[in-house]
Amino acid sequence: MDIRTEHSEGITVLYIKEDRLDANNSEELKIELRRLFDSGTKDLVIDLKEIHFIDSSGLGVLVSGYKNASTAHGTLKLTDLQSQVKSMFELTRLHRVFEIFTSVDDALQSYR
Amino acid sequence: MKNDIDIDITIPSHTRYLRMIGRIGEKVAEELDCPKDTREALSCQLAVVLTEGLVNAIKHASRADPDKEIHIRINVSDKNLVVRIYDNGVGFDLDSIPTPNFSPHGLEEKGRGIFILRSLMDTVKYKRSDGGNVLEMKKKLA
Incomplete structure (x- = not known):
């Protein structure tokens, strides 16, 4: 899997x-x-942003990460959900669990 | 009769074929004679249904053995969309799969696949068929 990692103001960002x-x-x-x-x-x-298709396995991995973050007393926030991904979050009610932002800048702003 | 499509696909039991099967689902829906909004929604839904059904067959029915084959049949008429996914595995009890816990405090990593199928299709059944099993999913189109 191609993942780019950046660090900004103490926050790790995965693209x-x-x-x-x-x-x-x-x-x-x-x-x-x-x-x-x-x-x-x-x-x-x-x-x-680049994910245009997610299935229940993909959702499950994000839930796993969310639980990892909670155990570490940290946070996991998501940005830039495309239409299919957004629909799947709504269908499985996960949009009520995750903090979701329209851009990485908006997510970073939420930590300031 | 405007829509009359019947497609049979047989693939090895491996997740590497998910993209291909999803694309086929999208393309089938894009060719349907129906309003554009309906077609776009069906395209998205059929890709999800085929992916979830195939993953279910690979992981729970055929135990990810690439030497085993999974047979997929997609039938579209003016009235119905029917997807059948056949496997030769040990099978599972569909009725024993609970609805996921939606509470942030009771979140589980797994267990959303069948819920998604039941949400997107009108009926979802899993039964014995010719020495194997078939996951049969139907949706009314008219």
Whole structure:
């Protein structure tokens, strides 16, 4: 999985450079999220701008990351959900669980 | 008769084929003779339904054995969309799968696939078929 990582003002930002997050590739993101929180990351923003298709496995990996963040007393916020991804969050009520922003800048602003 | 499509696909039991099957679902929906909004919604839904159904067959029915095959049949008429996914695995009890816990405090990583299928389709059944199993999903189009 192609993931670009940046650090800004103490926040880690992951840019997922894939067009799908599904049962074929989501395990790699799960491992990376666990590694980040295990190694001391507290606050994480995941940019989903390029993801145009997500399935229940992809949603499950984001839930896993959310739980990793809670255990680490940190946060996991999401940005830039495309229409199919947004629909899947609404269908599974996960839009009520995650803090979702329209851009990485807006998510970073929420920490200031 | 405007819509009369019947497609049979057989693939190895592996998640690498999810993208291809999803695309086929989108393309089938895009060719349907119906209002543009309906077509776009169906395109998105059919891609999800095929993906979730296929993952279910791979993970829970065929235990991700690429030597096993999964057979997919998509039938579209003016009145109905029917997707059947056949596997040769040990199967599972559809009725034993609970609705996901939506509370932030009771969140589980897994368990949304069947809920998504039930939400997007009118009926979802899983039953024995010719020595294997079939996940049969129907949606009324008219």
